[in-house]
Amino acid sequence: MDTTVYRPLDPPGAGGGLPSGGAAGSVPVTAPATLPTEPTAPTSVPASPDGRVAVHARSLSKVYGSGGSAVRALDAVDVDFGAGAFTAIMGPSGSGKSTLMHLLAGLDTASSGAAFLGQTEITRLGDSALTELRRDRVGFVFQSFNLLPMFTAEQNILLPLELAGVKVDAAARDWFDTLVSTLGLTARLGHRPAELSGGQQQRVAIARALIARPEVVFADEPTGNLDSRAGAEVLSFLRQSVRELGRTVIMVTHDPAAAAYADRVVLLADGRIAGDIADPTPESVLTGLDALRSLDATVAGAPAAPGSGVR
Numbered sequence: 463m464d465t466t467v468y469r470p471l472d473p474p475g476a477g478g479g480l481p482s483g484g485a486a487g488s489v490p491v492t493a494p495a496t497l498p499t500e501p502t503a504p505t506s507v508p509a510s511p512d513g514r515v516a517v518h519a520r521s522l523s524k525v526y527g528s529g530g531s532a533v534r535a536l537d538a539v540d541v542d543f544g545a546g547a548f549t550a551i552m553g554p555s556g557s558g559k560s561t562l563m564h565l566l567a568g569l570d571t572a573s574s575g576a577a578f579l580g581q582t583e584i585t586r587l588g589d590s591a592l593t594e595l596r597r598d599r600v601g602f603v604f605q606s607f608n609l610l611p612m613f614t615a616e617q618n619i620l621l622p623l624e625l626a627g628v629k630v631d632a633a634a635r636d637w638f639d640t641l642v643s644t645l646g647l648t649a650r651l652g653h654r655p656a657e658l659s660g661g662q663q664q665r666v667a668i669a670r671a672l673i674a675r676p677e678v679v680f681a682d683e684p685t686g687n688l689d690s691r692a693g694a695e696v697l698s699f700l701r702q703s704v705r706e707l708g709r710t711v712i713m714v715t716h717d718p719a720a721a722a723y724a725d726r727v728v729l730l731a732d733g734r735i736a737g738d739i740a741d742p743t744p745e746s747v748l749t750g751l752d753a754l755r756s757l758d759a760t761v762a763g764a765p766a767a768p769g770s771g772v773r
């Protein structure tokens with residue numbers, strides 16, 4: 463079943479609606495106009511199989527700069543991210559992927575609208591509450607690993623517990639053992655990052671992101687610095703952490719093959735939700751990105767240049 467939906471890219475000021483001759487199988491999606499505190503499934507692809515939502519945004523907007531040089535990086539985004547699901551965010555360069563992730567993770571402030579982690583409205587929190595939220599409820603995996611070079615793999619993995627002042631009791635030690643064996647790190651725990659391959663370093667970073675059992679792990683291009691084999695391993699572990707360990711992962715990626723590891727792909731274009739793909743394959747993701755490109759070209763009144771705009 464083709465569960466891909468493409469939202470039309472409305473020209474500024476237009477009332478909406480897919481341009482005639484738009485992407486085959488397109489289904490217009492309507493977004494709620496209000497700001498409910500409970501998620502109400504703004505798109506037709508369920509955020510998770512059981513309907514649980516970990517993170518959601520309503521009318522979330524971000525404008526950088528002001529006046530003539532203002533850039534609307536996110537434009538009234540409504541989206542849900544499922545709990546216990548692996549969701550990828552994709553879209554052309556400059557479409558707002560990083561901005562969306564930063565707002566959802568409490569790393570940046572919104573211009574308007576609301577973002578929620580569980581029932582907590584992140585967009586209302588002050589600096590110290592945001593710092594606490596990032597420490598206690600969110601895990602991060604970045605392209606550049608961000609491990610502390612003087613610490614061993616084990617020390618790096620346990621660092622979030624130490625920073626949070628959490629005692630490594632028997633339950634924490636069990637979870638640590640589960641993570642390091644799942645991630646194939648048992649024999650590497652005494653090594654420093656410089657003594658590990660890129661893939662091993664990223665697996666340490668994933669274990670570190672999961673050790674405090676955060677409600678959600680945000681992964682920003684986690685395979686960007688890895689060769690395809692190490693990248694495939696890392697993506698398999700991210701998927702495993704969702705399927706077998708019940709975690710929630712939201713990943714920004716440019717790579718359709720990486721996105722195909724996810725349960726669902728959310729497509730962004732021009733700062734708006736532009737599509738939603740359930741059970742993605744590399745082919746369905748590429749088709750989605752191609753559809754965005756042709757919609758974009760239709761809106762701009764110009765033919766699509768092959769390969770343009772999509773990384």
Ligand SMILES: Nc1ncnc2c1ncn2[C@@H]1O[C@H](COP(=O)(O)OP(=O)(O)OP(=O)(O)O)[C@@H](O)[C@H]1O
Nearest residue numbers: 526527533535553554555556557558559560561562
């Ligand atoms: N700090 C900033 N100041 C001004 N404009 C910004 C800033 N950060 C992002 N932008 C602009 O906001 C828009 C969205 O950027 P963002 O980085 O979220 O896109 P992206 O989809 O993650 O892009 P890429 O795939 O290239 O990383 C772009 O037009 C970008 O130039």
